[in-house]
Every structure is written in C-alpha cells, then in structure tokens.
Amino acid sequence: MTTTTNMSTTPSMSTNMPSIPGLRLPRPSVRDLVPYEATEPTAAIMLSANEAPETLPDEVLRELKAGLSDFAWRKYPDPLARQLRALIAEANGLEDEQVLLGNGGDELILDLFLAWGGKDRCFLNLPPTFSLYEIYAHTTETRTVALPRDRETFAVAVDATAARLSAGDIDLCIVANPNNPSGNMSAEDELQRLLETSNALICVDEAYFEFSRRTMRPWLDRYPNLAILRTFSKAFSLAGLRLGYILASPEVIATLAKVRMPYSVNAFSQWVGRVAYAHANLFEPRIRAIVEQRDWLYTQLDAIPTVEVWPSEANYLLFRTTNAHRVAQRLLQDYDICIRDFSRAAYLTDCLRVTVGTPAQNEAFLQALRSIV
Numbered sequence: 001m002t003t004t005t006n007m008s009t010t011p012s013m014s015t016n017m018p019s020i021p022g023l024r025l026p027r028p029s030v031r032d033l034v035p036y037e038a039t040e041p042t043a044a045i046m047l048s049a050n051e052a053p054e055t056l057p058d059e060v061l062r063e064l065k066a067g068l069s070d071f072a073w074r075k076y077p078d079p080l081a082r083q084l085r086a087l088i089a090e091a092n093g094l095e096d097e098q099v100l101l102g103n104g105g106d107e108l109i110l111d112l113f114l115a116w117g118g119k120d121r122c123f124l125n126l127p128p129t130f131s132l133y134e135i136y137a138h139t140t141e142t143r144t145v146a147l148p149r150d151r152e153t154f155a156v157a158v159d160a161t162a163a164r165l166s167a168g169d170i171d172l173c174i175v176a177n178p179n180n181p182s183g184n185m186s187a188e189d190e191l192q193r194l195l196e197t198s199n200a201l202i203c204v205d206e207a208y209f210e211f212s213r214r215t216m217r218p219w220l221d222r223y224p225n226l227a228i229l230r231t232f233s234k235a236f237s238l239a240g241l242r243l244g245y246i247l248a249s250p251e252v253i254a255t256l257a258k259v260r261m262p263y264s265v266n267a268f269s270q271w272v273g274r275v276a277y278a279h280a281n282l283f284e285p286r287i288r289a290i291v292e293q294r295d296w297l298y299t300q301l302d303a304i305p306t307v308e309v310w311p312s313e314a315n316y317l318l319f320r321t322t323n324a325h326r327v328a329q330r331l332l333q334d335y336d337i338c339i340r341d342f343s344r345a346a347y348l349t350d351c352l353r354v355t356v357g358t359p360a361q362n363e364a365f366l367q368a369l370r371s372i373v
Contacts (some may be wrong), residue, residue: 045357047365048339097248109133113137124164125147127189128182151347208234227247241272298317315356318342327373331368332368334368
C-alpha cells in the first residue's frame with residue numbers, strides 16, 4: 001500500500017476532543033486521530049486510486065459464476081487461507097509457512113505495527129510515502145523517526161538511512177518499492193545495505209511489483225529481517241475485495257499470526273483470490289498494456305512545458321504543475337475527471353498523481369489537462 005486512499009504524508013490530527021459525560025476518554029494516541037477515510041468525489045473518469053482500469057477477465061468471471069451456487073456461505077473461512085497460501089508459496093518458491101494472507105495490505109501493515117511497534121519502540125519512515133505507515137505508528141504509540149527522500153528524485157537517502165538504522169534503536173522500517181506516490185524504485189543493492197545494517201524488521205512494500213517486475217524475493221533466505229508485502233488490489237483488479245499477503249521467514253509469519261484478527265480473510269475473498277491467482281496468465285496482457293500506456297502517458301506529460309513529471313515503475317504518474325490544486329479542481333468540475341491531489345501535502349507541493357487508465361481515459365485526461373495548463 002499497498003496501497004489507496006487518502007495519501008497525504010502525515011496523519012491528520014484534531015487539536016481537541018471534548019470529554020463526553022458518562023464516558024471515559026479513549027487512550028491518548030487515538031483521542032486526537034482523525035479517521036482515515038478514502039472518500040472520493042464521483043466522476044465519469046476515476047484516475048485517483050491506482051485501481052485497475054478493467055474488471056476481471058471473462059474466464060475468471062465465468063468460473064466464479066458457476067461456483068456461486070455451491071459456495072459454502074454458512075461455514076467459517078479457513079483462518080490461514082491455506083489453499084491460497086499454498087498457491088502463493090508455490091509460485092514464489094517458498095514454504096507455506098512463509099506466507100500470510102490478510103484483509104488487504106492495510107491490515108497486514110497494522111499487524112506489522114502490532115508485532116514490531118508499540119510503546120518504547122521505534123519506526124523509521126521515509127516520506128513522502130504511503131501515509132498509512134505513519135498513521136498506524138501513531139495509533140500503536142510507536143515513535144516515528146522520519147528521514148525524507150530526496151526532494152527532486154524521491155530517492156531514499158541510503159547513507160543517512162543506513163546510518164540511522166545502525167544506531168540500533170529502530171524496530172521497524174517500511175520501504176515502498178515502487179514508492180507511492182512517486183513511482184520510483186530503490187535499487188536491490190541499496191535495500192541489501194539497509195538489511196545488513198540493522199536487525200530491524202525491514203518490510204519492502206511491493207504493492208505494485210507486477211508493473212515493475214522487480215522484487216526482493218530472491219533475498220528472503222539470506223535476510224531473516226526481510227518481509228515483502230503484496231496485494232491483489234492492483235494488477236489482479238480486486239481492490240474491492242481487500243486481499244493482500246506477506247512473504248517472510250517462518251519466524252516473522254508466526255509472530256504476525258499472533259496479532260492478526262482471526263478469520264480476517266473471509267471465505268469469499270479466499271475463493272476469488274484462488275481463482276484469480278490460478279489464472280494469473282490472463283492478467284499478463286493487461287499488465288503489459290498498462291505499462292505501455294504508462295510510458296506513453298509519461299512522454300505526453302513530459303512534452304507539456306508547464307508540467308514536470310517523474311518516471312514511474314507502477315501504474316500511476318506523479319507530476320507537478322503551477323496552481324496544481326486548481327488544476328485538479330478544474331479537471332473534476334469541468335471535465336468530470338478525478339485524479340489525486342497532493343498539492344498541499346508535505347514534500348509534495350504542487351504535485352498531482354494520475355492513475356494509468358484505459359487508452360480512452362488517458363487521452364481524455366491529457367486533452368483536459370492541456371486545455372487547463
């Protein structure tokens with residue numbers, strides 16, 4: 001996370017919460033936290049949440065439709081989603097005990113903080129990145145140390161990050177790779193350096209790895225402090241289902257299993273996930289098409305004199321333009337196109353993010369943007 005949602009880079013806090021007569025106040029770390037909401041305006045063209053532009057392939061839909069009448073609705077789900085777990089483990093050359101399913105990547109991120117965060121624990125954050133990391137750190141009363149990325153390239157400050165990890169007080173670090181919202185990657189040797197600098201648990205969030213085709217999976221056996229987070233929301237067109245998974249050592253998985261909600265992945269999600277994963281080959285042409293459209297869209301944005309766009313290895317592009325907030329408003333109001341507005345977020349002044357949609361959606365977005373800027 002990945003993944004999408006309100007992506008501002010800092011948790012939004014209220015300053016005061018009035019005491020309610022007859023009700024004890026909640027604990028302080030929750031008392032001033034504003035609920036994390038993913039409310040989006042309704043628009044004809046939605047390019048704000050990094051969702052897949054198409055629904056499930058017809059063959060997958062037919063198989064699901066055929067199985068609905070025999071589905072075991074009345075039964076509790078398998079607590080560990082063992083059938084889907086086995087499929088994922090086999091595809092990644094791992095043992096089943098190295099995979100844990102969750103109710104979306106968001107739940108698994110919370111599990112990381114429940115297991116490795118908390119009072120007297122420390123999280124190393126690398127903003128601008130997925131805002132939920134810092135929100136869960138605050139919720140679990142985990143102290144956060146922030147090391148901002150390079151302001152021009154959004155690259156991780158590897159030397160500074162390695163030095164901070166070597167201090168020995170960091171318990172958890174999450175590196176989004178590709179990073180959200182900037183779309184850039186940290187190199188394999190850079191991540192190795194971080195893993196070798198500390199015994200902190202370092203989770204590489206690979207929510208968009210199907211688009212980048214680069215993963216830290218080959219290093220799981222070497223680094224016991226490595227965990228990899230992935231999701232079905234993006235490449236598998238299943239954002240509405242909420243299904244994610246973590247790859248890690250059996251020891252890390254066993255620890256996360258202690259804090260996760262029982263039955264957190266419902267039986268329907270497990271079944272749909274199994275069918276989709278078994279037909280992963282059907283998603284490959286779609287992924288290639290998104291990558292091709294992403295690169296084309298980058299070229300088109302880069303040709304607009306008033307736009308600065310960053311290369312991306314995900315299914316979205318971050319770009320900067322003057323009066324960005326007004327540009328996003330006009331896209332919505334005048335052209336019925338919704339993109340993500342980061343223009344007022346820390347480290348992202350005047351930045352907007354657009355999801356790669358269908359060719360027709362991408363062309364409509366470009367025409368509208370050109371007319372505005």
